[in-house]
Amino acid sequence: MSRKILVVATSDIHLQVFHLPYLKMLKDKGYEVNVAVEVRGNGKVPFADHLFNLPFKRTLFSFRLLEAYRRLEKIINEGDYALVHCHTPIPSAMTRLAAGKARKKGTVVLYTAHGFHFYKGAPLSYWLTYYLAEKYLSGKTDAIITINKEDYDLASKKFYANRTHYIKGIGVDTSKFRKIEPVSKENFKREMGYEPNSFILLYAANFIDRKNHQFVLRALGGLKDLIPEIKILFAGSGIRMQKMIDFTTEHGLHAYVDFLGFRKDMDRLLAIADVSISSSKQEGLGLALAEAMVCGVPVIASEDRGHKELIVHNETGFLFEQENEQAFIDSVFKLYQDRDLSKKFVKNGVQKIRQFSIENSLASMDKIYDMYLTEK
Template identity: 45%
Template sequence: MKKKVLFTASIAKHLLRFHLPYLKWFKEEGYEVHIACEGDEEVPFTDKKWMVPFVRSPFSIGHITSFKILKGIIEREQYSLIHCHTPMASIVTRIASKDARKTGTKVVYTAHGFHFYNGAPLLNWLTYYPIEIFTSVYADAIITINKEDYERISKKGNKKTNYFLIPGIGVDNKRFNLISKDEKNKLREEKGFSQQEFIAIYAAEFISRKNHQFLIEAIADHKEELSNLKILFCGRGKLKNQMEVLVKEKNLESIVQFMGFRNDIDEIFKMSDLGISSSKQEGLPINLVEEMMCGLPILTSKGRGHNDLVIDGKSGYLFEQGNKKEFINFLKHLYDNPELREKMGENAFAVSHKFEITNSLKEMAIIYKKFI
């Protein structure tokens, strides 16, 4: 009989977006691969998909239902290893696996970014921090993708649990890579942009955490000084309409363009000059890694996740959260110095190799083999 592994996450899209290489690895190692999540999407490299109604809110009584369903699955299937993802699904999974661990099942949890972090709202600390510390006892290993999370959980979590820091969940450098200037100009022509324009790209969902409003307001008073600037917002989300209204109010339609969700995001990155982000916090932002792999320097807010990627003054600049003056000064400096952009882009490209999927998968394979 084949040994079995189970991956859990709140929704199937999370597994599709981040974990296919890891599901594939287990298949190639001869394991029967199961997943538990919500969503109708088909997930490759899986033998069995269990529908579990995970709930994202920490205060929902729906967790009782998901716990009972998942506990029954775990007891029947007798997994060798369970790898859980996303905050509430991981908490439910760890508790539901308590008895299975007594009979040899190993439980691994990847934290893609704790909800408690330096500068997080007090409610986050009061809600998620004690839960994560308490449930750390129900994992054989907790894996983090940034230094802040690793240092905090390894110091405050259960002392018998193993803690690991890996270089993110990995980015495919076959899709995100360098192109020549001629290829870059060709892409711009195809997508309706000129060679003279200075293109800054922000690929992010329109939610409060991503803080698009900061960028719009920061640019508003300096548009005359940045006549060739184009800021491209790629993504969708509940605040998109609100941001479109704000752009009109600030008369920035000639500078800010809303590109929507893009299947050609790699080409958008490759034709750009600069990657930007004003996000209030991240686990480890994949969009910035992808941009770095395309040779873009990065201008981003200081904070968890960003600090792990950008070498300030070498591969880009880090500005203080909410500091519009500092952001604009860095933007102007990069706008006026193409040679500096090129050099920083080269440095960013060099740093990005650390976050390739092959490196992340290699480190995860070592962790997996430690427990199975």
Template identity: 60%
Template sequence: MEKPKRILIVATSDIHLQVFHLPYFAMLKAMGYELHAAVEVRGNGQVEGIDQLFNLPFKRTLFTTKLFTAYGKLKQIIDAGNYQLIHCHTPIPAALTRLAAKKARKLGTKVMYTAHGFHFYKGAPFGYWATYYPAERYLSRFTDAIVTINKEDFDIASGKFKAGQTFYIPGIGVDTKRFNVDNTIDKQKIKAQLGLPSDSFVLFYAANFIYRKNHQFIIESLSDIKRQIPNLKVLFAGSGVLLPAMQKLVAELNLSDTVHFLGFRKDINELLSITNISISASRQEGLGLALAEAMINNVPVVATVDRGHKELITSGVNGFLFAQGNQQEFKQSVLKLYHDPALAKTFANRSAEHIKKFFIENSLAEMDKIYRKFLSVSKDDQPN
């Protein structure tokens, strides 16, 4: 019996889908597919393009019995859904999905997994390799396709794992419609609204306050930088469990006048318009969407050496990369761009050109090819 044109998307939360996947849903809808999603509702539970949404308890930790509940419900959804394709994202939901879909695969359902950055990577703690690597390698045998968004992950998956096929796409895609440069923005007005002096030298970090993003490193580096950049201001856009601790650290270091906590923001474009340097201290990234957005907006970048950041930045060519935990390298990078505006402009221009390969149009085109390998879609069904 031929399966209906129905796809199940599995990910950690509805917010994840809203932020990263709407263009892909539009493409699949244009192919004529009905889309279901299984996520934990952490936002408003409304995802454009999704016809039916299931709310499952996908917690951020492995140490909870709620994952057994999530697995049981997910298996029921998969067994009853008669899906042509199941596309899973993020490690915990993807692990549960591939185990729950064993029966469905025997009946012809294809299972695809997009790795948005494996938790094991060059330089990762041994515990990450000991836990996540064997799990991902084992689960790969229940996966028809693994899609990676950086070359380091692709090399590992294609060389060591047992998935049917492995693919590389240039990131999940930067939506140029959301982050195009707007030269009409009144920069001084935005600074005034944020309570910043007109001559502020602004560092901007867009990241949720979680361990991986390592805000503490940035904060602990600021006192030395401020001594050489008196008009320094640092903007943190994001929320998260570590926000109170970082606010306390800023107060303890007498940096409250320098650091501004902006919370979750939807006006990243405007904030980037007043930014002198976009920074990241992330311990690991699949690609680094925040930096990509800065590059589109002609903002020079300074970030940690990381597999995702290395996709975007060639240090000394279109930005600076500093070693994980190396405050001296971070400080020197910031100060060099502060003292050399011409170099900052050169980096920004080169980044704006390099980032084009990561535009959403390119990622969509690659995913279109991949989907067509596993779906009964002819080129006559090409979306408009």
């Protein structure tokens, strides 16, 4: 039996951020691990024996994708892979189309859905495009791996893959984070240039439309009157960042907002955060909130399938209805006023998030890999 595995994803950065523990696990089990990505970072993926650099462009309207497809098909057909595991929408679609010949020869194709683009409440156009595409492609997939229950229920009932699995996210590495006590939090705030009594909301997310940063800025107009010492920190980069900076300036909010850009020191930012927030329109899970819960930071998030995996309303945090600014403002103000409520959320959140540890996720994926590799 072949001992070769191919992992396909959008970019080297994606693998570096989310998948290194899984690549290491496969290497430790004695497999040769190759990866196919577009190099958008340093081009180095630890634990990968070989990296194929393919032009996985962000848009379907690029002729470079045809080149990527042809090269990917050649890699799969000539690679003698026991298993191909694909992530992220465009590369995963291309992989499943390209792997048809290899599947007939015994190659297993797994697809991890990190949050389908169709979901309860999504626009009809999403269901007419993304849903129909995923349903068709599921027939070219041996197994779909989902990271939230809504996606699992839909895929297991409506799609054509031979099997569907549910794991509790891709895993939070709790060793990177630690809970910060209130006295230490004040000291950390001083060290990082903030007033000790400032009330800091942290939103860690790239600036794309789905993350809905403007919602937070609109709500800030009401929050600053209730909480004069409020400060919102946006950690992330992206195509909409300048637009949000301009919005902040135009509405006289610049004194209350810091745009931090992409950060590698999330542990330090979480150490000064009083609340971690998300106004995302949809999430597969919500890794930034999970990391906040590990650090003992209370969380407030918009209602969606991923956030509901992590947050039990009024037990491990607050959930607010999509686009409901007043509900968001009320939730923030309650935590500002009631520190005992914050402590309750923290205590319950730390217990809840243990289910989503990297150790549990690795164990789940280990069983899934063994299921398909030992069947061959």
